Amino acid sequence: MSQVIRAEGLRKRFGETRALDGVDLAVEEGTVLGVLGPNGAGKTTAVRVLATLAKPDEGRAEICGYDVMRDATRVRALIGLTGQYASLDEELTGRENLVMIGRLLDLPRAEARARAAGLLERFRLSDAAGRAVKTYSGGMRRRLDIAASMINRPRVVFLDEPTTGLDPRARGEVWDTVREMALDGATVLLTTQYLEEADALADRIAVFDHGRVIEDGTPAELKARAGRQTLVVRAAEVFRTEQLAAIVAELTGERPEVRLDAGLVTAPVTDPGVLRAVVQRLDEAGLVAAEVALRLPSLDEVFLSLTGHAADAAGSAAEEQLEGSVR
Amino acid sequence: MTTMTTMTGTTAHDALPPARISLRRTVRHSLTLAWRNIAQLRHSPEKLIDVTLMPLVFLVLFLYVFGGAVAGSTHAYLQQLLPGLVAQMAMFATMGLGTALSEDIRKGVFDRFRSLPIARSAPLIGTVVGDTVRFLTVVVVLSVAGTALGFRFGSDPLRVLAGFALAYVFYLAFSWISVMVGLIAPSPETVQGLAFMFVMPLTFGSSVFVANTSTMPGWLETWTKMNPVSHLTDALRALLVGGPVGNHVWITLAWAVGIVTVTFPIAMRMYARRA
Structure with a gap:
């Protein structure tokens, strides 16, 4: 087995906030890594660095052996990214969104249409394919967003809090999707605030706190340690x-x-x-x-037993704001 | 790199693109993203309402309010005014661009583009090119309404086409000012106000409404003579109606090149910082 995601000593600050404070990660091919942590723990920043959207101040990261900074274009061809907020064109239809991304990935028109149709089918969006995305429900948007990150048949998929804000049914659908991706052989890194979610989906869990990985193990190991x-x-x-x-x-x-x-x-x-x-x-x-x-145990209980302090979201508002406006 | 070969063997994956993106692919990606703007307009054609109504309102208002006073008759004034309005309304048409970009960034659409193996500039170029529809709307509305009110184009259709082509080139260049403003402005709501600061003095402090600028105070006349919109207007008057073109075409083109040379790198820099 080989490590398709590798990060060493990633550091990044936003002003006074240390969003990443020496993060090391290694994810084996074909596995699902759950990155668990409260708001402001650095999860989103880590994803943005690994997905070439942000430059780390220090440290290095590789996707399938390609450096995320020096070989950003190649990395981008290998990854799929679904951000915390659905990044779709609301005014286009679901189908148009997917075809556009296919064309940007240099697929011939017919192939782009075929892949779009296949993904719409697979994500149960065929009926809504011709409707503008702004008419979609939260769960449908998220599914389309995930479908959009699958068009290039990515080797590595990043899902940043894919179920935040979804109702239980929509969450279940996203979970099924993640499991299917893993079955297809994709390596998945997903961030979440719920131990339950990481437990249900991940082969390994990395717990983030204040920009560091404070615990790393299988869900069983973690639960045993977490109380x-x-x-x-x-x-x-x-x-x-x-x-x-x-x-x-x-x-x-x-x-x-x-x-x-x-x-x-x-x-x-x-x-x-x-x-x-x-x-x-x-x-x-x-x-x-x-x-x-x-x-x-809830995230709070996990944190309490792992760190001795509650999962405090202080400073998270500051980080979120920064991540929203600056990269 | 032995790990790489084993990994490539285990999953079916399309060939990796080269580390650098060729110009040809950038052009194709930009056109795909321009198509996006056009598809948006197809779904909500009401977005063209400003570039449809504003030229009509300006044409009718200025023609009948100033016509008699400035040129003796509305008919005579229309021959001066219409080419000027083509220049001014083309500038106005670029203002929506900055707002749209700012919205795209806020909504995260550009994050998606940035995570794809395409050139950084493609989304910006695509947006500018896609807005061609707005320019064409201005030209069609003014030509049709102007003709209905009595405007007469010059007899050489090639000169008329050349005039519109010149306006389009300048429009494309000026679009980058709007792009830059859209990237500098902290929120979509502030873009419009900032863009007006560029557009108002450039279009009103020019020969758009009065061909004879000699009655202006010295400082304003100096500004008007330098203003690229004046040169575009004078070139358009010559090309659409008739008369000597002088060197207005070349000066307009030089300005277009100058504007892009300055604003494109700034826009790209801001984009890398913001998005």
């Missing part, structure tokens, strides 16, 4: 909450947190197998649960 999951059970009949709490206490060996008014019982768990046991016991007791779930 325990939470069992959540909600009684359908609120008056039986205490009975429910007793069952949870017995099975987890922990004192559960109980909210009588909502019928909600939560307890930390180490063994995910407890979920099955809970379902079985509830069944035996004739208790109906409105919700039974194992929750991953």
Whole structure:
């Protein structure tokens, strides 16, 4: 296996803010790297440097062996980029957007049309292909944006917070898309603020904080280091909450947190197998649960356990603003 | 580079482009991006409303307000005014360009272009060339409305065509001022105001409305004589109506080259910084 994304010691400042403060990354071909971190951790800046849109102050980066600064044109031919904000021409139709990008990639007209049609089909946008993008829903825009970054059949795909602002259904569709890309053999780097998302999609996760990679590993390793999951059970009949709490206490060996008014019982768990046991016991007791779930630790909890401080978004507003106006 | 060969073998990928982008490809990419502007206009033709109505309003207003006073009769004035309006309205038509660019940058469309293996200049050149539609609209509206009001073109159609071609060349050059303003302005809303600062003194402080500038105060006459829009207007009067062309064509062309030489590098620099 070879490393198709490589970055060493990337540093970049925006005024006083150190957006990147010595970032090293290495992504194996055909894998998905989840870059996890709060707003302002440097995720977007890292993507922009790797995708040739921003120059680092220090350090170097390579895509498939090509330097992102010296060989920017070749790198651009190898990558697909979907930014945080859909970068499409709102006034053109979905099809026109894709054909235009195909033509800019030097595809003959017929080939550009064929690829556009294929991608529209694959992203379930065929029905809307002839409509102006400004009439699209948020999820449709994002799918078209991702389709646009796939026209050159990229070896490396960058997705910057591809599901931020999407409803759960649209998010699920984007997830499916990312999985398909990985199956096609593309190497994917996606940034996210949700551990759940990184867990669902990524082979490895790099946790960003204040412009540095503070943790790097498989989702399983990270979850093990980041602390325990939470069992959540909600009684359908609120008056039986205490009975429910007793069952949870017995099975987890922990004192559960109980909210009588909502019928909600939560307890930390180490063994995910407890979920099955809970379902079985509830069944035996004739208790109906409105919700039974194992929750991953939130980004805040991950940060708290990895860094000892909460995922603070202070300074993020400044960085976002800078990234919006300056490169 | 052994890793490269193994990687190329594992995934189907089209041939990599060379490290540098040839002029031919840049021209093709620019035309594709010019097509984008034209496709936009096809979807929302109302964007041409300014270049349709403004020439009409200016033509009718100036013709009937000033005609009698400046030239003795509206008919005589129309022969002076119309070539001047072609020059002025062509300048006005470039102003939308800066706003459109500023919007594109804000919306992230240019980020997409910058992540593609195309020349940096292609999106800017494409936008300028795509705006040709606006220039053509101005020319058609003024020609048709002017003729309806009694304007008579000179007898040589080739000279008339040459006149419009000259106006187009100057229009293209002047577009780069608008591009530059669009890239300098911090937001799309401020572009219009800044662009007016260039366009107003250039088009009103010229021979557009009065062929005889000798009644102006000395400083204004000096400015008017230097002003490239005056030279374009005088050249257009000669080419569209008749009379000696003098060296106005050459001076206009020299200005066009000068403007592009100065503004294009500045625009490219600002673009690299902004987008």
